[in-house]
Amino acid sequence: MSQNPSPRQIVQQQLPKQAQPGPQASAFAPSNIALCKYWGKRDKALNLPINPSLSVSLGQLGSRTELSPIDGAEDRVILNGEVQSLEGGFAAKVVSFLDLFRQPGSPRLQVDTHNNIPTAAGLASSASGFAALMLAVDKLYNFGLSPEQLSAFARLGSGSASRSIFEGFVEWQMGVRDDGMDSHARPLAQSWPNxxxxxxxxxxxxxxxxxxxxxxxxxxxxxxxxxxxxxxxxxxxxxxxxxxxxxxxxxxxxxxxxxxxxxxxxxxxxxxxxxxxxxxxxxxxxxxxxxxxxxxxxxxxxxxxxxxxxxxxxxxxxxxxxxxxxxxxxxxxxx
Amino acid sequence: MSQNPSPRQIVQQQLPKQAQPGPQASAFAPSNIALCKYWGKRDKALNLPINPSLSVSLGQLGSRTELSPIDGAEDRVILNGEVQSLEGGFAAKVVSFLDLFRQPGSPRLQVDTHNNIPTAAGLASSASGFAALMLAVDKLYNFGLSPEQLSAFARLGSGSASRSIFEGFVEWQMGVRDDGMDSHARPLAQSWPNxxxxxxxxxxxxxxxxxxxxxxxxxxxxxxxxxxxxxxxxxxxxxxxxxxxxxxxxxxxxxxxxxxxxxxxxxxxxxxxxxxxxxxxxxxxxxxxxxxxxxxxxxxxxxxxxxxxxxxxxxxxxxxxxxxxxxxxxxxxxx
Missing domain, CATH: 3.30.70.890 (GHMP kinase, C-terminal domain)
Incomplete structure (x- = not known):
C-alpha cells in the first residue's frame, strides 16, 4: 500500500492546471441508505472497499454546502449554522479534503453546510456532506469533472459519499486499480415509484x-x-x-x-x-x-x-x- | 450419508447379546454449559458435529433418571412428576432412544426423570436428560459400557448429552468416523476451584x-x-x-x-x-x-x-x- 500514490497525487494529476476559485458555489447531495452495505476497506487511505455496495438516495434529504473564498490563514467550517473547531472531527476532515484540490497559496475557503437529515435517525451525514462538498468544489474551481471522477474523489472524503453523488438506486463498484479511479458509483437506470x-x-x-x-x-x-x-x-x-x-x-x-x-x-x-x-x-x-x-x-x-x-x-x-x-x-x- | 449404518445398528453391534433388564436403575448427570459451542451437524441422524466443543458441567445441577421395567405395550415417561404424552416432544425422543438398546419383545420401561435445573434459565435439559438416561440404561441392563461408549451413545439422544456424561471441563471431540464412535467427549484433567x-x-x-x-x-x-x-x-x-x-x-x-x-x-x-x-x-x-x-x-x-x-x-x-x-x-x- 505504501507504493500507492497518495490521495492528493491522484487528484492533482487529474485536475486542470492553475484553477482559480470563483466568488461562490453551492451544491446539494442526497443522503443514501445502502441495501447492500459497504463494510470493510482494502485501502484505508483511499477508502477502497472490500465489497461492492448498492444504495438508494433519499431525494430531498441530504446536505447543502456553500463555498466561498475568504481572507486569512485558515478555512472556516460552519455546520448547521455553528462554526466548528478545526482541531478534529468533521471540520478537520473537511480541511484535509479541500487540500486535495488546492495549490499552495490558493485562498482559504468558508464551507457552510446544512443537513436537513434528522441527525438522531442515525443517517450518515458524512455521505451527503462530502458529496455536496465535492460538487461545490467542482463548481467553485470550474474543474468540469466527470460524474465518475466526482464520485471517486468524493470517496476520498467518506466511502459512502461516492454513492451520494447520484439520485435513485446507485451501485458503488469496488474497482481493482491501485489508484482507485475505477472505484466509483454509478446510478442505475431503474426507477421504483412506490x-x-x-x-x-x-x-x-x-x-x-x-x-x-x-x-x-x-x-x-x-x-x-x-x-x-x-x-x-x-x-x-x-x-x-x-x-x-x-x-x-x-x-x-x-x-x-x-x-x-x-x-x-x-x-x-x-x-x-x-x-x-x-x-x-x-x-x-x-x-x-x-x-x-x-x-x-x-x-x-x-x-x-x-x-x-x-x-x-x-x-x-x-x-x-x-x-x-x-x-x-x-x-x-x-x- | 444413506450408506452409513443406522444409529440402532451402531449401538446393537457393540452391546452384549441377550441382556435382560434388572428390576431398577437410577443415575444422575449434570447439565453443562459450553464455553466453545456445538453449532451445526455434519450428520443429522447421528448428531455428529461440524466442530469440536468444550463445556463445564454444573455439578449438582442436572437430571436424575430412574428406570424400571413395566407391564404393558408402551413405555411410560414421567418428567418432573408429570406423565408425558408419547405423541411427540421429549417422550417420543426418549422412547426412540430406548429402542436403540432393546431387543424386540424386551419389556417396556418406566422413565422417571427429575430436573433440578431452573427451567426458565434456558439450560438445555436434553443434555443432562439423555446423559442420565444413558447411564441408567447401562446400569439397568448391566451393559458395562466404557465412558467413551456412554458418551458416544448419549450423543444419539442429544448432541450435547455426550458432554454431560462427565464432570468438570469436558471436550467433545468431533471425530472423523462414519459411525461416529470417535465423536465422544472426554473430561479434562484440570480443575479450577474458584x-x-x-x-x-x-x-x-x-x-x-x-x-x-x-x-x-x-x-x-x-x-x-x-x-x-x-x-x-x-x-x-x-x-x-x-x-x-x-x-x-x-x-x-x-x-x-x-x-x-x-x-x-x-x-x-x-x-x-x-x-x-x-x-x-x-x-x-x-x-x-x-x-x-x-x-x-x-x-x-x-x-x-x-x-x-x-x-x-x-x-x-x-x-x-x-x-x-x-x-x-x-x-x-x-x-
Missing part, C-alpha cells in the same frame, strides 16, 4: 464507537468477517434482480439479511461491537410480527441503533399505524 | 424456534456460517490454553466471543434467528459496563435469551450486587 423508506428514530444516544473504527475492528478481529465479501457479492446480484423485476419481497429480504449479516460481523468482533439498544430488538421483533401477519415490511440498519423500514406505497398507512413517529421518504417521487 | 457460573434468568418466554431447528437453519442459510468452524477451532485452542494457565480473562473473553459469534451466525440466517430479547441486550450492556470499570466479568449464551455469567469466586459479591437474582454455581467445589 418504493418507500421509513426512518425510525429509537434513540439519539451517541455511538460509543464510530462506524469507521467499528469497520476496522470487525475486519481485524471477527473470524466471521471472512465470509462477508461472499455474502455481499451474492446479495448484490439478488438486489439487481429484485430491482429489475420490481420484486419487493426479494429486495426487502435481501436487504434485511445483508444488514443483519453486517451487524453479525460486528457482534462477532472483539471487543464485541453491538450498536443495538433494547429498543432496536423490540422494533425488529415488531417488524417480524407484522410480516408474519402478512405485511410486506422489511428493515435495514447501519452502524447504529435505529431501523430504516422498507415498504411499498400501498402499505404506508398500515406501517404508519404500527410506527406513528415514522418519517417516510419516497425516493423516486418528485418533491 | 471458577463461577452465574445463571441469569431474564425471561422465561418459550423459544419460537427450537435449537435443533435453529442450528439447521443457520447451516442452510447463513453465509457467515462458513467461517464458524474456523472460529470454533481457534477458540478451542485458546480455551485449552486458558485452562492450562488458569488465565481467567483469556477464558472469559474467548467464551464470550465464541457465544456471540454463534449468535451472529443465527442473526445472519434467513429468516433471521434472534434469540435475544430487549432484556438480553440490556444485560450484555451491563456486563460490558462493569468490565470497563475493571470487573473481570464475561458471559456466554446458548440458543435462548438468557445470559450465563462467567467470573471468579473473589468477585462473587460484586457480581451479585449488580445482578441480585443471579443463581451462582461453583462447578469445581464439592456440594
Amino acid at each position: 418504493f418507500r423508506i421509513g426512518l425510525l428514530t429509537l434513540t439519539s444516544a451517541a455511538k460509543s464507537v464510530g462506524s469507521r473504527a467499528g469497520m476496522q475492528r470487525t475486519v481485524d478481529t471477527a473470524h466471521l468477517y471472512q465470509s462477508w465479501p461472499l455474502q455481499a457479492a451474492a446479495d448484490l446480484e439478488r438486489i439487481h434482480q429484485a430491482i429489475e423485476q420490481q420484486d419487493f419481497e426479494l429486495l426487502g429480504a435481501t436487504a434485511e439479511q445483508n444488514a443483519l449479516s453486517m451487524h453479525a460481523t460486528m457482534i462477532a468482533s472483539w471487543p464485541p461491537l453491538l450498536y443495538w439498544q433494547p429498543e432496536s430488538v423490540a422494533a425488529m421483533q415488531q417488524v417480524w410480527a407484522l410480516r408474519e401477519q402478512g405485511l410486506p415490511l422489511y428493515f435495514t440498519m447501519d452502524a447504529g441503533p435505529n431501523l430504516k423500514l422498507l415498504f411499498q406505497g400501498q402499505d404506508q398507512q398500515a406501517v404508519l399505524k404500527a410506527f406513528p413517529s415514522l418519517q417516510v421518504v419516497a425516493p423516486f417521487e418528485a418533491a | 471458577f463461577r457460573i452465574g445463571l441469569l434468568t431474564l425471561t422465561s418466554a418459550a423459544k419460537s424456534v427450537g435449537s435443533r431447528a435453529g442450528m439447521q437453519r443457520t447451516v442452510d442459510t447463513a453465509h457467515l456460517y462458513q467461517s464458524w468452524p474456523l472460529q470454533a477451532a481457534a477458540d478451542l485452542e485458546r480455551i485449552h490454553q486458558a485452562i492450562e494457565q488458569q488465565d481467567f480473562e483469556l477464558l472469559g473473553a474467548t467464551a464470550e466471543q465464541n457465544a456471540l459469534s454463534m449468535h451472529a451466525t443465527m442473526i445472519a440466517s434467513w429468516p433471521p434467528l434472534l434469540y435475544w430479547q430487549p432484556e438480553s441486550v440490556a444485560a450484555m450492556q451491563q456486563v460490558w459496563a462493569l468490565r470497563e470499570q475493571g470487573l473481570p466479568l464475561y458471559f456466554t449464551m446458548d440458543a435462548g435469551p438468557n445470559l450465563k455469567l462467567l467470573f471468579q469466586g473473589q468477585d462473587q459479591q460484586a457480581v451479585l450486587k449488580a445482578f441480585p437474582s443471579l443463581q451462582v454455581v461453583a462447578p469445581f467445589e464439592a456440594a
Whole structure:
C-alpha cells in the first residue's frame, strides 16, 4: 500500500492546471441508505472497499454546502449554522479534503453546510456532506469533472459519499486499480415509484464507537468477517434482480439479511461491537410480527441503533399505524 | 450419508447379546454449559458435529433418571412428576432412544426423570436428560459400557448429552468416523476451584424456534456460517490454553466471543434467528459496563435469551450486587 500514490497525487494529476476559485458555489447531495452495505476497506487511505455496495438516495434529504473564498490563514467550517473547531472531527476532515484540490497559496475557503437529515435517525451525514462538498468544489474551481471522477474523489472524503453523488438506486463498484479511479458509483437506470423508506428514530444516544473504527475492528478481529465479501457479492446480484423485476419481497429480504449479516460481523468482533439498544430488538421483533401477519415490511440498519423500514406505497398507512413517529421518504417521487 | 449404518445398528453391534433388564436403575448427570459451542451437524441422524466443543458441567445441577421395567405395550415417561404424552416432544425422543438398546419383545420401561435445573434459565435439559438416561440404561441392563461408549451413545439422544456424561471441563471431540464412535467427549484433567457460573434468568418466554431447528437453519442459510468452524477451532485452542494457565480473562473473553459469534451466525440466517430479547441486550450492556470499570466479568449464551455469567469466586459479591437474582454455581467445589 505504501507504493500507492497518495490521495492528493491522484487528484492533482487529474485536475486542470492553475484553477482559480470563483466568488461562490453551492451544491446539494442526497443522503443514501445502502441495501447492500459497504463494510470493510482494502485501502484505508483511499477508502477502497472490500465489497461492492448498492444504495438508494433519499431525494430531498441530504446536505447543502456553500463555498466561498475568504481572507486569512485558515478555512472556516460552519455546520448547521455553528462554526466548528478545526482541531478534529468533521471540520478537520473537511480541511484535509479541500487540500486535495488546492495549490499552495490558493485562498482559504468558508464551507457552510446544512443537513436537513434528522441527525438522531442515525443517517450518515458524512455521505451527503462530502458529496455536496465535492460538487461545490467542482463548481467553485470550474474543474468540469466527470460524474465518475466526482464520485471517486468524493470517496476520498467518506466511502459512502461516492454513492451520494447520484439520485435513485446507485451501485458503488469496488474497482481493482491501485489508484482507485475505477472505484466509483454509478446510478442505475431503474426507477421504483412506490418504493418507500421509513426512518425510525429509537434513540439519539451517541455511538460509543464510530462506524469507521467499528469497520476496522470487525475486519481485524471477527473470524466471521471472512465470509462477508461472499455474502455481499451474492446479495448484490439478488438486489439487481429484485430491482429489475420490481420484486419487493426479494429486495426487502435481501436487504434485511445483508444488514443483519453486517451487524453479525460486528457482534462477532472483539471487543464485541453491538450498536443495538433494547429498543432496536423490540422494533425488529415488531417488524417480524407484522410480516408474519402478512405485511410486506422489511428493515435495514447501519452502524447504529435505529431501523430504516422498507415498504411499498400501498402499505404506508398500515406501517404508519404500527410506527406513528415514522418519517417516510419516497425516493423516486418528485418533491 | 444413506450408506452409513443406522444409529440402532451402531449401538446393537457393540452391546452384549441377550441382556435382560434388572428390576431398577437410577443415575444422575449434570447439565453443562459450553464455553466453545456445538453449532451445526455434519450428520443429522447421528448428531455428529461440524466442530469440536468444550463445556463445564454444573455439578449438582442436572437430571436424575430412574428406570424400571413395566407391564404393558408402551413405555411410560414421567418428567418432573408429570406423565408425558408419547405423541411427540421429549417422550417420543426418549422412547426412540430406548429402542436403540432393546431387543424386540424386551419389556417396556418406566422413565422417571427429575430436573433440578431452573427451567426458565434456558439450560438445555436434553443434555443432562439423555446423559442420565444413558447411564441408567447401562446400569439397568448391566451393559458395562466404557465412558467413551456412554458418551458416544448419549450423543444419539442429544448432541450435547455426550458432554454431560462427565464432570468438570469436558471436550467433545468431533471425530472423523462414519459411525461416529470417535465423536465422544472426554473430561479434562484440570480443575479450577474458584471458577463461577452465574445463571441469569431474564425471561422465561418459550423459544419460537427450537435449537435443533435453529442450528439447521443457520447451516442452510447463513453465509457467515462458513467461517464458524474456523472460529470454533481457534477458540478451542485458546480455551485449552486458558485452562492450562488458569488465565481467567483469556477464558472469559474467548467464551464470550465464541457465544456471540454463534449468535451472529443465527442473526445472519434467513429468516433471521434472534434469540435475544430487549432484556438480553440490556444485560450484555451491563456486563460490558462493569468490565470497563475493571470487573473481570464475561458471559456466554446458548440458543435462548438468557445470559450465563462467567467470573471468579473473589468477585462473587460484586457480581451479585449488580445482578441480585443471579443463581451462582461453583462447578469445581464439592456440594
